[in-house]
Amino acid sequence: MGNRRLTAREVAKLADVSVATVSRVSRGTGQVSPETRARVLRVIEEHGYRPSQMGRALAEQRHGSVAIVLPGLAGPYFSELIQGFESEVMDAGASVHIFGTHHRADADEHVLGIAARVDAVAVHGDTIGADTLRELAARAPVVVLAGRPLDGIPAVRADNSPIGELTRHLLVDHGYRRLTFVGDPEGSPDVTDRWEAFRDAHRDARLAPPRNPFRIGLQQSDGVLAAGELLGARRPPRAIVCANDETALGVLIGALGRGLSVPGDLAITGFDDVPMSSLVQPRLTTVRQPVRELGATTARLLISGLGGPGAVMDAVLATETVMRESCGCPL
Amino acid sequence: MGNRRLTAREVAKLADVSVATVSRVSRGTGQVSPETRARVLRVIEEHGYRPSQMGRALAEQRHGSVAIVLPGLAGPYFSELIQGFESEVMDAGASVHIFGTHHRADADEHVLGIAARVDAVAVHGDTIGADTLRELAARAPVVVLAGRPLDGIPAVRADNSPIGELTRHLLVDHGYRRLTFVGDPEGSPDVTDRWEAFRDAHRDARLAPPRNPFRIGLQQSDGVLAAGELLGARRPPRAIVCANDETALGVLIGALGRGLSVPGDLAITGFDDVPMSSLVQPRLTTVRQPVRELGATTARLLISGLGGPGAVMDAVLATETVMRESCGCPL
DNA sequence: TTGTAAGCGTTATCAT
DNA sequence: ATGATAACGCTTACAA
Numbered sequence: 001m002g003n004r005r006l007t008a009r010e011v012a013k014l015a016d017v018s019v020a021t022v023s024r025v026s027r028g029t030g031q032v033s034p035e036t037r038a039r040v041l042r043v044i045e046e047h048g049y050r051p052s053q054m055g056r057a058l059a060e061q062r063h064g065s066v067a068i069v070l071p072g073l074a075g076p077y078f079s080e081l082i083q084g085f086e087s088e089v090m091d092a093g094a095s096v097h098i099f100g101t102h103h104r105a106d107a108d109e110h111v112l113g114i115a116a117r118v119d120a121v122a123v124h125g126d127t128i129g130a131d132t133l134r135e136l137a138a139r140a141p142v143v144v145l146a147g148r149p150l151d152g153i154p155a156v157r158a159d160n161s162p163i164g165e166l167t168r169h170l171l172v173d174h175g176y177r178r179l180t181f182v183g184d185p186e187g188s189p190d191v192t193d194r195w196e197a198f199r200d201a202h203r204d205a206r207l208a209p210p211r212n213p214f215r216i217g218l219q220q221s222d223g224v225l226a227a228g229e230l231l232g233a234r235r236p237p238r239a240i241v242c243a244n245d246e247t248a249l250g251v252l253i254g255a256l257g258r259g260l261s262v263p264g265d266l267a268i269t270g271f272d273d274v275p276m277s278s279l280v281q282p283r284l285t286t287v288r289q290p291v292r293e294l295g296a297t298t299a300r301l302l303i304s305g306l307g308g309p310g311a312v313m314d315a316v317l318a319t320e321t322v323m324r325e326s327c328g329c330p331l
Numbered sequence: 332m333g334n335r336r337l338t339a340r341e342v343a344k345l346a347d348v349s350v351a352t353v354s355r356v357s358r359g360t361g362q363v364s365p366e367t368r369a370r371v372l373r374v375i376e377e378h379g380y381r382p383s384q385m386g387r388a389l390a391e392q393r394h395g396s397v398a399i400v401l402p403g404l405a406g407p408y409f410s411e412l413i414q415g416f417e418s419e420v421m422d423a424g425a426s427v428h429i430f431g432t433h434h435r436a437d438a439d440e441h442v443l444g445i446a447a448r449v450d451a452v453a454v455h456g457d458t459i460g461a462d463t464l465r466e467l468a469a470r471a472p473v474v475v476l477a478g479r480p481l482d483g484i485p486a487v488r489a490d491n492s493p494i495g496e497l498t499r500h501l502l503v504d505h506g507y508r509r510l511t512f513v514g515d516p517e518g519s520p521d522v523t524d525r526w527e528a529f530r531d532a533h534r535d536a537r538l539a540p541p542r543n544p545f546r547i548g549l550q551q552s553d554g555v556l557a558a559g560e561l562l563g564a565r566r567p568p569r570a571i572v573c574a575n576d577e578t579a580l581g582v583l584i585g586a587l588g589r590g591l592s593v594p595g596d597l598a599i600t601g602f603d604d605v606p607m608s609s610l611v612q613p614r615l616t617t618v619r620q621p622v623r624e625l626g627a628t629t630a631r632l633l634i635s636g637l638g639g640p641g642a643v644m645d646a647v648l649a650t651e652t653v654m655r656e657s658c659g660c661p662l
Numbered sequence: 663t664t665g666t667a668a669g670c671g672t673t674a675t676c677a678t
Numbered sequence: 679a680t681g682a683t684a685a686c687g688c689t690t691a692c693a694a
Contacts, residue, residue, distance in 0.1 A: 023690080024664090032663070055670095087435075102414055253584065253610075350673090384671095390671075390686055667693100677681085
């Protein structure tokens with residue numbers, strides 16, 4: 001186990017040069033004669049010298065890492081988002097701090113603590129309060145991910161409006177009545193947008209939208225539970241517009257488990273287009289969102305440094321509806 | 332945005348004390364008179380002084396954070412594992428670096444890079460090669476999570492043997508023949524253990540185990556795909572033992588989607604007991620694993636410092652079979 | 663091209 | 679109880 005590592009000073013002594021030269025060689029900056037470089041490199045190789053991250057951070061006044069704050073990590077959406085973010089950050093030679101708040105009470109406090117260990121932070125949706133977000137922005141560069149810009153804090157998000165199209169499709173093209181929206185608008189800006197698009201589509205079709213959404217979490221199991229309650233009611237919905245694919249999949253599984261026919265008895269739609277959505281029977285009608293790109297774009301914004309005139313303040317990425325069979329369309 | 336922060340020296344000047352006293356007050360160590368403490372605290376409050384993480388790390392010679400390396404983050408298993416790990420680490424006042432290798436080619440290299448920014452590392456299963464693992468252990472304290480101890484590197488894992496019980500149950504109690512194991516033993520030590528327990532149970536029942544497992548990934552979508560191939564064959568299996576619940580759920584959904592009856596035509600079992608498993612129809616027979624505790628135990632081991640005489644070298648956590656209906660047992 | 667020396671922001675050891 | 683001051687390990691002017 002780690003026989004106390006070598007310092008630059010010791011390498012310098014061994015190679016008979018100054019620490020400055022060791023630094024120049026190890027970072028590849030400045031002018032060093034080939035012979036000297038070779039000599040230093042030999043010592044570095046031989047003794048396995050690796051510069052201390054701490055010393056370097058202090059001298060350079062930068063941590064060399066960024067953070068991404070998410071409500072949780074479960075499900076394909078977050079996994080994909082993180083991959084996009086991570087790979088972009090790594091290409092830039094930095095490292096990533098991932099923090100899932102999981103609705104813990106002291107989340108805000110921890111997020112502020114993280115700000116002390118990274119150079120910049122990406123915050124997903126409404127994971128932390130607006131005040132904490134502002135406080136955070138005072139301590140480090142911040143980008144909101146899947147949310148709206150706030151007081152000069154830029155945002156990267158996807159276009160949620162296709163939920164309106166989808167709702168219109170169910171209402172007008174298929175002629176369904178009694179639609180229910182499943183998802184909690186309070187939970188995230190994305191769901192808020194989708195719920196509003198759902199309601200607006202009703203108004204555009206001159207129909208009264210439901211007064212309330214059916215509020216649940218965003219995981220598959222939440223969808224199954226929702227199906228249980230919704231479909232056991234006296235007047236079950238004819239179609240369910242879900243806030244995301246995971247819940248839609250859960251609702252589908254729950255409906256099928258109760259012996260219902262989808263889309264015959266119940267039509268279902270989702271959002272995201274995760275892999276499972278095209279593998280279930282019937283396949284899920286949904287909206288495709290470039291999740292990976294969302295993470296990558298956020299990372300680029302964070303890394304390239306924010307602010308400055310002409311900087312991106314709000315990046316809205318395009319999405320597209322994917323019509324399959326769960327809405328009632330023919331195969 | 333961050334009006335260049337105050338340093339301890341500046342606080343010292345403002346409070347008319349020395350930096351040493353500022354340090355004593357801010358860390359709450361040493362003896363400081365009430366008046367002096369109050370004076371310093373006032374300045375700290377007023378100007379919003381927060382000690383620099385970099386300076387502190389260098390002086391204390393510790394990063395104050397640990398890392399956890401995983402193959403990926405998708406699915407409820409990893410989410411739960413991370414929560415257990417994270418919450419234990421945070422209670423200790425440290426922060427967490429999460430790194431998902433996602434099978435990227437340069438994963439090993441990145442893992443070694445991470446070792447330079449943390450005080451200790453937990454590595455899941457076979458995410459990195461044995462050589463890299465040893466090299467890593469030379470740079471920082473390491474614990475293997477869901478794998479076997481290696482050359483003095485301790486491990487924390489769950490007991491996979493109940494898969495043997497489950498297999499015996501299918502073979503003997505239900506009298507099924509033609510069982511298939513779904514999962515890739517090369518992928519992780521856990522799956523290796525489970526595949527071996529599956530084979531041993533066959534031998535114990537004096538039956539020939541299948542020569543090969545059906546190798547796939549550990550996600551739900553992989554399970555659906557597996558069901559498609561397996562059930563379309565000339566002689567489909569009578570029962571499928573899956574490496575985990577996610578794939579079992581996928582197989583179940585795939586089988587149901589093809590119009591098969593479960594467990595009538597096909598029995599299915601899993602491992603983990605994730606929330607979905609008790610919500611599907613039929614409910615999944617599986618093995619309950621204390622995933623959260625697995626993460627927490629790993630974190631505690633990492634934090635309390637490894638090595639030393641009498642240290643834990645291999646912690647195997649108890650698991651239990653959960654009999655439900657997907658194996659053919661009555662409701 | 664190379665070396666000297668001054669930071670970077672803490673903590674901790676001595677004196678006083 | 680408090681203050682100088684020396685680490686901690688590196689980068690980077692500035693000199694030579």
